[in-house]
Amino acid sequence: MPSNTLYSDLSHYYNLMCCNIDYQEQCDFSHRLFQCLTTSATTTPVRSLDLACGTGPHVEHFLSLGYNASGLDINAPMLSLAQERCPTAAFTLQDMCGFVTPEPLSLITCFLYSMHYNYPAENFWQTLQQTYNALEPGGIFIFDMVDRDYIANDSGYTHYLNNSEGDFSFQSRWYDKKTDDKLDLVITITKQSGGIKEQWQDQHAMLALNTEQVVTKLQSIGFEVTVFERDYSRLKLWQKNMGNVILACVKNNSI
Incomplete structure (x- = not known):
């Protein structure tokens, strides 16, 4: 039985591997949070960025919601598929822990636990800071994580x-x-x-991180943080009885 390194050809199997994921539900959830929590959106359409966007399914759904949606990833073959999926969107080959954007954003997302790829911890903290820098005041960063x-x-x-x-x-x-x-x-x-x-x-x-550790760091950077259960069908605050969470982080509007 031959064995190969999975990510040498992940782009070929990625969509099959993720076929059970409800991307639209995740984007609709983020859209609701954006409407409820942000005081940003000074431009129309709203500028958004999906970190670790893969082949672009989240970008596709944000486009359908009326966003000026873009994406970044470190995998060039995946970005090629993303550009085929969303020919009008802008995709860039960047590492999320050092990304830059040409103009401030109102919404940044990172799904499928991709923030955990920021190993070691210094990379994670740097990504949080870069995300804060990329948002306009009142903008929101939404990501999911698993509490160790x-x-x-x-x-x-x-x-x-x-x-x-x-x-x-x-x-x-x-x-x-x-x-x-x-x-x-x-x-x-x-x-x-x-x-x-x-x-x-x-x-x-x-x-590996725990949720309270991440919340403390986000707050020290300047985010106002709300933690929800990782249930994209509803907005339910985290009761500290499960490890899968969604963090909604709003950049302080006074900055």
Whole structure:
């Protein structure tokens, strides 16, 4: 059974791996938060940026909501697919921990736990600062994260898909040794077709953090922070009884 490095060809399988994700629901949720919390939006249409945008599904939905939507990622093949998906949007090849924008933004998003790719912690804090710098006063940054205090180190999540290429299984799971600030994301894709089984595996060093630690840092930068449960179907404040959260961070309007 051949084994390859997953991200050497992630762009080919990314949309299949994420086929169960409701991108529109996540964008609608962010749109509601933007309407409820921001005091920004001095331009029309509203300028937005999706960090770690991948192949651009969130950008596509923000465009449909009337935003002047853009995206950035460090993976050039994914950005090529994103540009094909959204030919009118601007996409840039940048690392989120050092990104710059030509003009201030009203909304910045980062979904699918992608903020955890900012490892080690210095990169995470730098990304928070860069995001603050990129927003206009009153603008909002929305991202999701997993609180390390709730990670179970179990088998994670697996979904199955059959299409013309074969039978696929996609598994992702977190693993936290609890010894430092490193969290492992383990991803496995298995494909069976014509009696041949192939497998792509990869393990990424991710940043392990707890929610209160992140909130404290955001506040020290100058954000006003509200924490919600990671349920994109409703706006429900975090009750500290689950580890999957969404942070809505508004840049102080007086800055």
